[in-house]
Amino acid sequence: MPFNVRLRRTPALVGVMGLCGMLLMAGCRGGSVQHYLAAGDAAMQATKLDQAEKDYQKAVQLAPNDVRTHVALGNLYVLKNKPAAAQAEFVKVLELTPHNASAHLSLGHVYATQGQLGAAEAQYRAAVVLDPTSASNRLALGSLLARESK
Numbered sequence: 246m247p248f249n250v251r252l253r254r255t256p257a258l259v260g261v262m263g264l265c266g267m268l269l270m271a272g273c274r275g276g277s278v279q280h281y282l283a284a285g286d287a288a289m290q291a292t293k294l295d296q297a298e299k300d301y302q303k304a305v306q307l308a309p310n311d312v313r314t315h316v317a318l319g320n321l322y323v324l325k326n327k328p329a330a331a332q333a334e335f336v337k338v339l340e341l342t343p344h345n346a347s348a349h350l351s352l353g354h355v356y357a358t359q360g361q362l363g364a365a366e367a368q369y370r371a372a373v374v375l376d377p378t379s380a381s382n383r384l385a386l387g388s389l390l391a392r393e394s395k
Contacts, residue, residue, distance in 0.1 A: 278308045285317055289324075297321055312341050319351060331355050346376035350385060357389060365389055 285300035298321055304314040319334030332355045338348040353368030369386035376382055 276303070276307070278304045278311055278314065281307065282313060282317060285321070289321065294321065294325055298325070310341060312338050312345070315341070316348070316351075323351075323355065328355050328359050344375055346372045346379065346382060349375065350379075350382055353385060353389075362389065362393060366393075 281300045281304035285297040285304065288294070288297035288300055298318070301314060301318040301321055304311070305318060308314055315334045315337045319331045319338065322328070322331035322334060332352065335348050335352040335355060338345055339352065342348065349368045349372040353365045353372065356362070356365035356368060366386070366389055369382065369389055372379070372382040373386050
């Protein structure tokens with residue numbers, strides 16, 4: 246006997262079908278922020294930087310206020326030697342979490358590579374104030390001060 250079911254189109258069923266359609270159109274087929282971050286990380290490890298950028302940008306689109314998405318994109322732009330884009334991402338991280346010592350450190354690195362030593366020093370100092378026990382923060386500041394003979 247064949248399995249033959251006929252559904253009546255009740256308002257509840259139509260609502261559920263509409264919701265499922267909207268979720269599919271919104272990219273809920275495994276397209277979560279975590280999914281795109283993981284895919285971007287995998288692409289980075291495989292040195293497929295353009296694919297990683299697409300994945301991280303999708304993550305940012307899905308969750309524009311998720312710090313992880315901007316950190317990932319900022320780090321990618323550092324690797325791709327796009328300092329202006331990296332700077333914009335780390336500034337966004339600091340807008341979202343002003344007390345993020347790692348973001349201050351990363352932004353300091355971006356400024357230092359661009360030769361903006363005063364801006365780099367300010368970011369390194371902020372990182373040290375926020376996390377004084379971090380050797381990375383202190384080394385970055387110390388190296389820059391030594392470079393400037395301060």
